Amino acid sequence: MADLATLVSGIAAEMQAMPHRGAVADYIPELAKVSADHFGLVVIDADGQEHSAGDADTRFSIQSVSKLFALVEALNRDPDAVWRRVGREPSGSAFNSIVQLEAEGGRPRNPFINAGALAVTDLLTSDDDPRAGVGAILRLVRSLAGDDSIATDGAVAYSEAATGHRNAALAHFMKAHGVVRGSVEACLSTYFHQCAIAMSCRQLARAGRFLAHGGIDPASGRTITSPERTRRINALMLTCGHYDASGEFAFRVGLPAKSGVGGGILAIAPGRASIAVWSPGLSPQGNSLLGTLALERLAHAMGWSVFNPDA
Structure with a gap:
């Protein structure tokens, strides 16, 4: 070795x-x-x-690596709620695909494609305080890394929000199917900010x-x-x-x-x-x-x- x-x-x-x-x-x-x-x-x-x-x-910008920490946080809160909304199968499709989501009634294949991550993020998001979800994810990664300086890159979060039309489409589609149950806008805000965490x-x-x-x-x-x-x-x-x-x-x-x-x-x-x-x-x-x-x-x-x- x-x-x-x-x-x-x-x-x-x-x-x-x-x-x-x-x-x-x-x-x-x-x-x-x-x-x-x-x-x-x-x-x-x-x-x-x-x-x-x-x-x-x-x-x-850790981007979709943040989905892992969001999943851990959501599973620790309510694992049954996670698996009612999201599957556990490989997608075989691009990370931001909407075709499979439409074919399967709005339930994402797994929590690591964008649609699945949005459904998980919705579980962490408060309509009254959109910062609560990303705050929980940040507290988790700061604690695990032993570094309270870890933060979201505001410029990246803004850039994501300005161009995230496909993610918005995914969230609205899942809202129509009852997979996303809170505010789509709050869910998207949390998602864009968690993806913009810099480490x-x-x-x-x-x-x-x-x-x-x-x-x-x-x-x-x-x-x-x-x-x-x-x-x-x-x-x-x-x-x-x-x-x-x-x-x-x-x-x-x-x-x-x-x-x-x-x-x-x-x-x-x-x-x-x-x-x-x-x-x-x-x-x-x-x-x-x-x-x-x-x-x-x-x-x-x-x-x-x-x-x-x-x-």
Whole structure:
């Protein structure tokens, strides 16, 4: 097995030299301003040792990685309510598709596509105080990362709201089917702000450690969620965390992971490590191109695939 510190540095150097880096998410104007030259990687092992390289401490918009923390918050409040509204199957469709939603009566396939995330966000949103939902998500990630400075990037949230017409269509469609039950406007406001949460790879890897340790945050010893629920969240990350490229990611990397169009990916090697990688250039499916490649290199070298019987 490779030395982890040396491996992380080597992977970062290899990724920095890559000529083909993917395309940034230019349909959100603020994200279009981010250079595709960035690359950061942090691996926190089972002993709490942090191995980092590249732009590990540069904050970026976590976008759909926020859906993971929103789901944890909603499940801890009322799991039955979540699963009444949202399924647990891979979609096989683009993350913002409306076709499948229309064909299936307004119930999203899973909580990680946009429609499913909006339905989860609706459960956290108060019509009287639209800030309550994103406040709950922020409190969770701040606590997990041990950093109260984590905040929403207001410019990104505004940019999302100004261009989020498809998300608005998804929310209104689900409202018509009774899946979204509160104010569509409040739900959308919460969603745009949670996607605009800015974190570094280091903060994100720290925030994900509980998923590698049976639901317990090893930094504090606090139980975040039950071992059974942790296992199920990891299963959803593996099967649905990369949208219509989830099967390809499982084939190549073999780890539970959640991506975001800001270029971030949080990956979990259960019992082994929490991993965060950031490279803003995306594949056609909306996942970090070099981030995925870096995780493939790491998982292969360390033997960390969940399909590896020796892992």
